[in-house]
Amino acid sequence: MFNRDRWSEIFESISNNKLRTALSGFTITLGIFIFIVLFGFGNGLKNGFQEFFLDDSTNTLWVFPGRTTKPYKGFATNRTIEFRNDDLDDMEKNFPMFIEYITPRIARSGLTSYKGESNTYSTRAVSPGHQFSEKTIIMKGRYINEMDLQNKARHVVIGRLVEQDLFKNENALGKFVDINGINYKVVGVFQDDGGDNEERMIYLPYTARQLIEKNTDKIDFFIIGFRENMNYTASAAFARSVEKFLRDKHTIHPDDQNGMFVRNAAEGVKQTEQLAGVLQMAVAFVAAGTLFAGIIGILTIMIFVVKERTKELGIRKALGASPNSVIGMVLQESIFITLIAGIFGMVLGIAVLSSIGLSLQDYFIKYPYVATKTIVMAVVSLIVCGAIAGYIPARRAARIKPIVALRDE
Numbered sequence: 216m217f218n219r220d221r222w223s224e225i226f227e228s229i230s231n232n233k234l235r236t237a238l239s240g241f242t243i244t245l246g247i248f249i250f251i252v253l254f255g256f257g258n259g260l261k262n263g264f265q266e267f268f269l270d271d272s273t274n275t276l277w278v279f280p281g282r283t284t285k286p287y288k289g290f291a292t293n294r295t296i297e298f299r300n301d302d303l304d305d306m307e308k309n310f311p312m313f314i315e316y317i318t319p320r321i322a323r324s325g326l327t328s329y330k331g332e333s334n335t336y337s338t339r340a341v342s343p344g345h346q347f348s349e350k351t352i353i354m355k356g357r358y359i360n361e362m363d364l365q366n367k368a369r370h371v372v373i374g375r376l377v378e379q380d381l382f383k384n385e386n387a388l389g390k391f392v393d394i395n396g397i398n399y400k401v402v403g404v405f406q407d408d409g410g411d412n413e414e415r416m417i418y419l420p421y422t423a424r425q426l427i428e429k430n431t432d433k434i435d436f437f438i439i440g441f442r443e444n445m446n447y448t449a450s451a452a453f454a455r456s457v458e459k460f461l462r463d464k465h466t467i468h469p470d471d472q473n474g475m476f477v478r479n480a481a482e483g484v485k486q487t488e489q490l491a492g493v494l495q496m497a498v499a500f501v502a503a504g505t506l507f508a509g510i511i512g513i514l515t516i517m518i519f520v521v522k523e524r525t526k527e528l529g530i531r532k533a534l535g536a537s538p539n540s541v542i543g544m545v546l547q548e549s550i551f552i553t554l555i556a557g558i559f560g561m562v563l564g565i566a567v568l569s570s571i572g573l574s575l576q577d578y579f580i581k582y583p584y585v586a587t588k589t590i591v592m593a594v595v596s597l598i599v600c601g602a603i604a605g606y607i608p609a610r611r612a613a614r615i616k617p618i619v620a621l622r623d624e
Contacts, residue, residue, distance in 0.1 A: 251564025549605025
């Protein structure tokens with residue numbers, strides 16, 4: 216219930232003790248400000264990890280050939296495993312219920328030129344599904360399609376920065392670039408959130424690359440995109456099935472870890488999320504410790520305040536004030552100072568987080584923020600802690616006998 220006289224006394228007390236009030240408020244403001252900023256940094260760190268490490272599609276298996284280290288079924292050690300086009304066909308035939316797409320990758324580098332401009336770029340010979348595994352964004356034209364594969368077409372899709380380097384202000388679509396002495400037609404320009412290195416890539420049909428390399432059917436490795444509704448456990452079981460099938464086909468010992476490698480992107484996602492979560496918890500722990508230090512500070516100051524006003528409180532009790540009214544007055548003042556200072560620190564912290572944006576992305580902190588739920592919990596915590604900080608010394612003061620309080624120096 217609103218008590219005008221009590222509020223007048225509180226404001227008068229604050230006015231008469233500006234330095235003490237300022238110190239009390241500053242302790243809470245600083246504590247909640249640091250808490251908000253550090254907690255926001257924790258969320259920003261999580262955002263940064265997700266964007267940096269999860270640039271590619273997460274529902275993929277990356278299958279790499281290796282070199283055997285154990286003899287098996289008459290085959291000697293140190294045998295190089297090679298994947299070929301029929302491995303792609305076998306995957307689609309034996310695991311049709313799990314696979315959304317499959318794409319090989321043949322990586323090369325090539326001196327690429329257009330008119331008077333030239334540079335060396337990495338090229339990737341792929342199939343259409345590769346667009347989904349890399350989350351490639353088409354800016355102009357199109358990506359590699361099935362007709363390109365069937366016709367072994369000399370078509371390329373170039374990165375945004377490749378177009379910028381070679382074509383300057385000219386539109387690259389429909390133009391021809393020379394890669395290691397062979398002309399390719401530019402059918403698309405892409406961008407990639409993975410950064411500059413990704414946007415200096417050139418994609419072409421893997422069948423065209425194989426034709427150029429003496430019509431071989433070899434591939435470096437391949438990527439399987441499995442269905443998005445598969446959880447981590449299901450994807451791990453699928454990865455084991457794929458590995459067992461390929462080990463049997465290529466006669467690789469089941470325990471030969473170097474014969475071939477299957478990397479489940481979902482496992483990497485899980486590990487990255489766990490690491491980001493641990494880092495976020497560590498930052499949140501430090502932030503909570505800072506806020507706790509601020510609460511201890513307000514408690515210390517309120518004890519000093521009550522001690523300073525011992526005689527005043529004794530006079531109030533001598534004039535008939537009840538212990539509860541004494542406690543209520545000190546409690547209300549403590550909560551009021553805590554709440555106002557806390558809200559100021561909170562607004563200041565949110566303003567700082569809002570101004571950061573991408574300025575700290577080099578440190579994996581992107582768009583730091585604090586959720587509304589956290590803010591509400593912080594406000595409630597402030598009220599509770601402010602009440603505790605005021606109640607402990609107020610209860611002690613309410614127990615002092617008026618004659619003892621009047622003798623206090």
